[in-house]
Amino acid sequence: MSEQDKKISLATAQTWTQEWRSVESDYNSHNECNAFLIPVQDLQGVLAEIGANPGDDACVRAYLGVDPSTNEEKLIIVGTQKDRNGVYRDLLPNAADGDGGDGNSIWDFTKACPPMCDDRSSLN
Numbered sequence: 001m002s003e004q005d006k007k008i009s010l011a012t013a014q015t016w017t018q019e020w021r022s023v024e025s026d027y028n029s030h031n032e033c034n035a036f037l038i039p040v041q042d043l044q045g046v047l048a049e050i051g052a053n054p055g056d057d058a059c060v061r062a063y064l065g066v067d068p069s070t071n072e073e074k075l076i077i078v079g080t081q082k083d084r085n086g087v088y089r090d091l092l093p094n095a096a097d098g099d100g101g102d103g104n105s106i107w108d109f110t111k112a113c114p115p116m117c118d119d120r121s122s123l124n
Contacts, residue, residue: 007045007105010093013076016065016108020073035113035123036075042107049079049091049104059088065108073112079104 008016046060059082065074080088091104 008076008108010106013063013065013106013108016067016074016076017063019066019068020064032114033073033112034117036073036110037113037116038075038077039109042077042109045105046077046079046107050081057082061088061090074108075110077107077110 050058059080061078061080063076065076067074079091081091082088093104
């Protein structure tokens with residue numbers, strides 16, 4: 001992950017989402033993840049990729065993942081584009097390193113809750 005631009009590579013995103021799916025069946029029986037703290041920079045970046053004026057039906061998609069090196073939950077954010085059949089397609093980078101020069105990126109600099117929770121929130 002790049003500390004400067006808050007982007008992760010396609011390969012990292014694939015590893016994290018596969019890790020989530022491989023442990024998901026019993027994950028919550030021994031780990032607690034209630035929410036994610038999402039930096040505005042992530043949201044601004046993905047919205048900029050969709051376009052300055054995306055329209056009323058613009059969407060982003062968030063995937064769940066687990067970084068196997070830290071066992072930390074991740075929320076991986078990508079822009080989408082609706083195709084002519086009404087299906088929202090992920091805007092993914094062409095290159096495995098996440099910077100294919102096509103303007104698409106995969107964003108993650110989220111922090112799981114816990115520990116990054118609001119201890120006064122009625123949602124916890």
